[in-house]
Amino acid sequence: MNDELILNLIDKLAKLPGVGPKSATRIAYFLxxxxxxxxxxxxSAIIDAKTHIVVCSNCGNTSSTEVCYICSNPKRAENVLLVVEEPRDLIAIEKTHEYFGKYLVLGGALNPMAGIKAEHLRINLLMKQVADPKVEEVILATNPNVEGEVTASYIARMLAPMDLRVTRIATGLPMGADLEFADEVTLGKAIEKRQEFGV
Amino acid sequence: MNDELILNLIDKLAKLPGVGPKSATRIAYFLxxxxxxxxxxxxSAIIDAKTHIVVCSNCGNTSSTEVCYICSNPKRAENVLLVVEEPRDLIAIEKTHEYFGKYLVLGGALNPMAGIKAEHLRINLLMKQVADPKVEEVILATNPNVEGEVTASYIARMLAPMDLRVTRIATGLPMGADLEFADEVTLGKAIEKRQEFGV
Structure with missing residues (x-):
């Protein structure tokens, strides 16, 4: 019974994460x-990002170019690879200014209950990357929750036979937290204090 | 240094009310x-709403037609006029299903500190509406905060010489609250329990 155009806008906005019907109404009238x-x-920003953003063929990060700005940066260290679940985790790490190596974005974490298995993650891309003899260390920076720990264990076991240092970011982060919402100091500390991963 | 398209999207989203930089990042990757x-x-919903929504020439509500769906509804009572600050307040009132009359949307509240004076509100439209002899009652439903109370007093004083019942929604609502965020039961009660406005 309300105006269709406004209802439609509110309805679409309410589908965004963290936006309920009342916030959606507020945002709609703000717009x-x-x-x-x-x-x-x-x-335009929505359409442009959606149209032009692809997955980096090298690391799985989101990018507007075939190879992302980190992979194509010759100044980034090539001897260390940091594994995260999602591109937003990569952004969180970058903001700490504590890490200067390369990344591998898995695209999620193992979750058998939700049907997310190894073949749904970029494990093949990871194996391709670590096959490069320049890589000396793999830092596992999946979220410190059940799925993230399982995923870290799984990868650590796959990498065990290889001549690599496999580390896990320090559990300065509280268990059960989301990596993307950690403050930069804590997250930086967690990278700095990383320890050998015991399988 | 991050991908321009994603940064641009996050930057735009972070300008929305109630959306900070971290929520904006989450929404961007969700999109x-x-x-x-x-x-x-x-x-499209954003562009369509923005392009086609105008202000109802009769009541000040937002509408995709020159006269809004409430003003053009012959079933709405014409003897009572409910005055709100913003269109979103009107939506909140409609959701209570307790009110079947017409509206007048002021477009804000008096706030001398912020330079919002009577000429910035739709007082003229209100006076035009109450000049209709069919109108018997004006319900003042501005927000129960300083600006809303001042605005209600101002309008009540203007309407005092006229042969009208002037009421104020009951202060079942906590003072200082925003009308748009009140729950529907409380807001419905506040309309039902409205009392004569003492100037």
Missing amino acids: LDAPTSFTNELS | LDAPTSFTNELS
Whole structure:
């Protein structure tokens, strides 16, 4: 019975993570009040990102180029590879300014209950990367929760026969937390204090 | 140094009310993972609402037609007019299913500190509406905070010489609260228990 256009906008906004019906209503009216330049930019930003962003063929990060800005940066150390679940975890690590090596973005964590098995993650891409003799260390930076720990164990076991140092970020992070929401100091500390991974 | 397209999207999302940099990052990656159909729909919903929504010439509500769906509904009572600050307050009232009359959306509240004076509100539209002899009662439903109370007093004083019942929604709502975030039961009760406005 309300205006269809506004209801439709509220309905779409309410599907975003962390946005309930009341926040969606607030955002919708904010957008109606905002300058047209802003709403056009927001709308274009969504479409542009969606259209042009691909998965980096080298590390699994999101990128607007075939190989992402980290993989194509010659200044990044090639002897260390940091494994994360999602691109947003990579962003969280980058913000600490404590890590200067390369990444491997798995695209999730093992979760048999939800049907997420090894073949759904970028394990093949990881194995391809570690086959490079320049790689000396693999840092496992999956989330410190059940799925992340299982995934770290799984990868550590796969890498055990290889001549690699396999480490896990320090559990300065509280268990059960989400890596992307950790503060930068804690996260930086966790990288700095990483220890040998005991299988 | 991060991918420009993603940074741009996060930057735009972080400007929305209630969305900080971390929520914006989460929403951005959610959008990158979402089906293209959804991102296209969201983007279109923003542009469509922004392009086609106008202010109802009769009551000040947002509408995709020159006269809004409430003003053009012949079943709505014409003897009572409920005055709110913003269209989202109107939506909150509608959700209570306790009110069947018409509305007047002021477009804000008096706030001399922020430079919002009577001429910035739709007081003229209100006076035009109450000039209709069919109107018997004006319910003042501005927010129960300083600006809303001042606005209610101002309007009550303007309407005092006229042959009208002027009421204020009951203060079942806690003072300092935002009307749009009140739960529907409390808000419905507040309309039901409205009392004569003492200037």
